[in-house]
Amino acid sequence: MSALSVNRALTLLLLIALVAAPPLLGWMEVDFWLVVLTEILIWGLLASSANLLFGQVGLLSFGQALYFGFGMYGVAIGIDRFGLGLWPAMGLGIAASLGMAAVAGLVAVRLTWHYFAIITVVFSLIFYFLALRLKPITGGDDGLSFAAPPILDWGSLRLTLGDDATQYWFVLLIVVLAFALQARLRASALGRAFAAVREGERKASLLGIDVLRVRWIAFVIAGGLAGLAGALFALFGRYASATHMYYTVSGEAVVWTVLGGAGTLLGPAIGAALLILVREELSTVWEHYPLIVGALTIAVVVFAPKGIAGGWNLMLARVLGR
Amino acid sequence: MQDIVILALNGLAWGLIIALIALGLSVIFGLLDVINVAHGDFFMVGTVLAWVAVDVTGSFAIALVLVPLFGLLLGAVTERIAIRPVLSTIVLTVVSTHGLGLMLQEGVRATFGATPRRLLAPVGGTVTLPGGVLYDTYRLVAAGAAALALLAFFAFQQRTRFGTWMRAVRHDRETAMTLGIPVQRVQLMTFSIGAGLALLGGVIAAPITTVDFRAGIEILPTCFMAVIIGGLGNLPGTAAAAVLLAVTEGVVSAVLDPSAARIVSLCLMSAVLFLRPHGLFAGARA
Numbered sequence: 107m108s109a110l111s112v113n114r115a116l117t118l119l120l121l122i123a124l125v126a127a128p129p130l131l132g133w134m135e136v137d138f139w140l141v142v143l144t145e146i147l148i149w150g151l152l153a154s155s156a157n158l159l160f161g162q163v164g165l166l167s168f169g170q171a172l173y174f175g176f177g178m179y180g181v182a183i184g185i186d187r188f189g190l191g192l193w194p195a196m197g198l199g200i201a202a203s204l205g206m207a208a209v210a211g212l213v214a215v216r217l218t219w220h221y222f223a224i225i226t227v228v229f230s231l232i233f234y235f236l237a238l239r240l241k242p243i244t245g246g247d248d249g250l251s252f253a254a255p256p257i258l259d260w261g262s263l264r265l266t267l268g269d270d271a272t273q274y275w276f277v278l279l280i281v282v283l284a285f286a287l288q289a290r291l292r293a294s295a296l297g298r299a300f301a302a303v304r305e306g307e308r309k310a311s312l313l314g315i316d317v318l319r320v321r322w323i324a325f326v327i328a329g330g331l332a333g334l335a336g337a338l339f340a341l342f343g344r345y346a347s348a349t350h351m352y353y354t355v356s357g358e359a360v361v362w363t364v365l366g367g368a369g370t371l372l373g374p375a376i377g378a379a380l381l382i383l384v385r386e387e388l389s390t391v392w393e394h395y396p397l398i399v400g401a402l403t404i405a406v407v408v409f410a411p412k413g414i415a416g417g418w419n420l421m422l423a424r425v426l427g428r
Numbered sequence: 429m430q431d432i433v434i435l436a437l438n439g440l441a442w443g444l445i446i447a448l449i450a451l452g453l454s455v456i457f458g459l460l461d462v463i464n465v466a467h468g469d470f471f472m473v474g475t476v477l478a479w480v481a482v483d484v485t486g487s488f489a490i491a492l493v494l495v496p497l498f499g500l501l502l503g504a505v506t507e508r509i510a511i512r513p514v515l516s517t518i519v520l521t522v523v524s525t526h527g528l529g530l531m532l533q534e535g536v537r538a539t540f541g542a543t544p545r546r547l548l549a550p551v552g553g554t555v556t557l558p559g560g561v562l563y564d565t566y567r568l569v570a571a572g573a574a575a576l577a578l579l580a581f582f583a584f585q586q587r588t589r590f591g592t593w594m595r596a597v598r599h600d601r602e603t604a605m606t607l608g609i610p611v612q613r614v615q616l617m618t619f620s621i622g623a624g625l626a627l628l629g630g631v632i633a634a635p636i637t638t639v640d641f642r643a644g645i646e647i648l649p650t651c652f653m654a655v656i657i658g659g660l661g662n663l664p665g666t667a668a669a670a671v672l673l674a675v676t677e678g679v680v681s682a683v684l685d686p687s688a689a690r691i692v693s694l695c696l697m698s699a700v701l702f703l704r705p706h707g708l709f710a711g712a713r714a
Contacts, residue, residue, distance in 0.1 A: 167517055213702055220463065223522075224656055225701050235687045315660055339486045354645060357465065357526055364523045398532035403527030407520045408513045 107421045117372065124278055128271035144274045146382050147281045148338045151374030152355075153362040154288060155331035160360065161369030162297070163324040164304035165218070168356045169226030172210070172233050173329040175351035176203040178337025179237070181242060182346035186252040187243075190340065195255075199337035200330055206233075207329020208322075215321035218307075227353050237348040240344065249347030267341060277338055284334060289371055291327070300324055332359075365406050367415030376414050429523060432682055433561050441567040444574035445633045447670035449583065449647065451663060452625035458661030459598045459618045462511060462521045466529035468648030470623050472641060473532055474499065474630015479547050479639045488550035488635075496628040504621025507616050518597075529644065536641040544640035570632050577628055578667055581621075585663075594618055598661065615633050640667035650674075653697050658709060665709035679704025 123130075124143075131139050152174055159165045180199025184190040211228050211343040217225055237244045244250065257276055267273040287413065291297045299320045302310040311317050340346045358381075359374075366377025381399060388395035410417045453467045474495055481491035484631035510528050514520040549566035557563050585591035588713055596604040597614045605611050637643065659666030673693050 136437050160519075166522070177493075213698070217701065220660060221701060223463070224652065225698060227649070227652070228694050228698050228701070232691055232698075235691050235694070239685075239687050333676070350696055353649065360522050364520065394538040396530050397538070400527040400529070400531035400534065403530065404510050404524045407524045408510070411514060411517055411520055 109419065112422060112426075113419075120372075121282065124274075124282075126365050128274055132271075137197050138315050140270050140274050142382065142386050144270075144277050144342060146375075146379045147277050148335050148342060149282050149358075149362070149382060151276075151284055151338070152332055152335040153359045153366070153374030153378045154285065154371075155328040155335065156356070157363040157368055157370075157374040158288065158328040158331065160322060161364060161373075162292070162300040162304060163321060165215075165321065165324070166223045166360070167226045167328070168223050168353060168360065169210075169228075169230035170328070171353060171355035172226075172230035172333045172357050173203040173207055173332035174336035174339070174355065175230075175233065175237065175346075175348070177333030177338075178340040178346040178350060179250075179336075180333070181337045181340040182250040182252055183243065188420040190253045190255075192257055193349055196334075196337045196341075198351040199340070200333045203333020203336065204326060204330045207326045207333075211322045211325035211329070215318055215325055227356070229352055230351065230356060234348060234351045234353070235296030239353055244346070244348060246348065248264055249349075251346055254341055254344050267344075273342065277342065280334065280338060284331060285371065285375075288331075292371065296320070296323065361403060363413075365403065365413055367417070370413070370415040370419070372393060373413050373415035380414065430561050432679060433557075433559070434563065435678040435682045437563060438567065439675035441571035442635070443671035443674030444571050444578070445629050446647070446650055446654055446674055447667040448574050448577055448632070449626050450630040450651040450658075450666050450670050451578065452622035452629075453651050454655045454658070454661060454663055454666040455594075455625070456619055456622040457655065458663070459594060460511065460515070460521075460615055461518050462515075462619075463598055463705040464525050464622070465648070466506075466525040466532060466644075467622070467626055467651060468644030468646070469529040469532040470499065470502070470626035470644070471630045471633070471647055472644035473536065474627035475503070475547075475634040475637065475639045475643060476536050476630075476641070477627070478631040479545060482547060489661070491634075492628075492631055496624045497633045498623035498663075499627030500620045502627070503620035504616055505543070506623065507619035511619060512612075512615070533641050533644065540639075540641065541618070542641065544638040547634045547639055549635040564636075566635055570636060573632050574629070577625070577632075580624065582663070590614075590617065604657075608624055653693060657697055657700050659706050662706075662709060667710060 127143060128140055131137055131143075152170060155173070156167055159167045161298065177199040180202040181195045184195030184198040185192075201240055210226075214222060214225050214229070238246050240246070248336050254267045257267065265272050265276070267276065299315050300308070302313060302315055303317050307317050310320075311384050325358070336350075339350070362372040362377035362381060363382065364377070366375065367373030385395060388398060392398075406413070412420065446456035449467070449471050452470070453464060456462055456464050456467070475500060477495045478488075478491040481494055482488055485491075506528060508527055510524040514524055551562075551565050551569055553565050554562045555565050555568065585594060593604070593609050593614050594617075596607070596609055597611055600609060604614075650673070651670075654670035655666050657673065658667070676696075677686075677693055678687040680692050
């Protein structure tokens, strides 16, 4: 059995467990975890956008919160101000984040590592302060609350986010599709071009790869993924606020990615899941749980620099004798 | 007019303090290549410890001496635990310092509390400046103290053997190593000095800002802006950029408001990054 087939089987098991989670958690009478799980899926998607840039193309972005924020405000403003339905509002959010990423990307991809990391923070800070200032549009500090329109309304068949299980399946469906898209991307010619650019810019350009263009494409896709996560987050909380656009949110996405295993498909989501579960478990027991989260973060980086998924793959390779 | 003068002076005082903190950031970056995300929290710990030291001993002078010394220790411990083990994969240091920042913030919240506090200035009152402008005495003292510390650091770097080692390792690590310079020790000391500068900035700033466990995340972007506009690793450039930024922000906030001023300086910074990636003062490298 190869490492790949073990991982495939595990991914399938995980998927089955995720789909069956609502009745399972209901049966165990711990329904509250369903909401936590929904949140984990959304943050895992945001982390995967940081991972696409860092793990696959080698660009460390500290500004994914900007595109997350555009997706979030796109949904909130679409529903609250324009009276759009759920799907058009999501479309608006994703289009806004893709557009923003397309413009910001033109500048950002010309810079590399330190400079790239910093310009992404700078862009996101500019829009964070703009969002705070443009109170009539964004609600500033107070944010925007809205009532979520139904997911589906076909006569007798009416699905709404008001039901926790429906909301969970809705988020799960979209997040799974987004991850499937990323899996396809990895196997594609574009995905291999990403890896070539990450491993050596000069070599890649000698192979005829247009490095700037490849970086820009990755930047826009990552912006779209972050925007999708932001759109889902707005629907999940029925709320959008500038606080979710601050650079600390981008930082968390990077931390989840590295903890889970940068460059792996599911690592970022695993990292997000781990830290959010730790938070949920510990926050009830001890108010100052971030002390443990911080210590854990340092410990993982020092002792398992390839992250959880990376460590797992190494172990698997050793056990299978390769 | 008087308002503008006062805001420009506020900008100058605040800019010199920022320069001190940003200098720490820049020293660490220039020598170790580490983006220290916890640097703002080092500053915050400085303000908090200053408050505590004054509360316990009643003397600001004691705080001014003890807190930066503690900063040196904190920096050295950090380097050993969270920096050196991951130095081979430089990007991981961003993550480990993020974890450290979280611990510092929460550690302060757990012990010092979540309510912001104020520290009374050790020298109160106002002075009349030429032109009849009334101005806070302590702010002038703070500006002077920060400027003095900046000069002392540059003297240390230019005049002492250790300072020469620091410059050598920053310039070319491999050659420095072959010349017998203890690179690891230089790295440890550099991180330690960087942290010490941040805590010193914290002590000086404590009476003119709020002492709060969130102060670190608020100040970090400004320090980064100074480092970038000044040029990554260019120390005098960083100091000049910090003052320039703070004075500009001070004057712009007089006309518009603070968040507009912040947007202006961020746009300035993107322009610098794009047009002059080695900083506004490239060529004046020390």
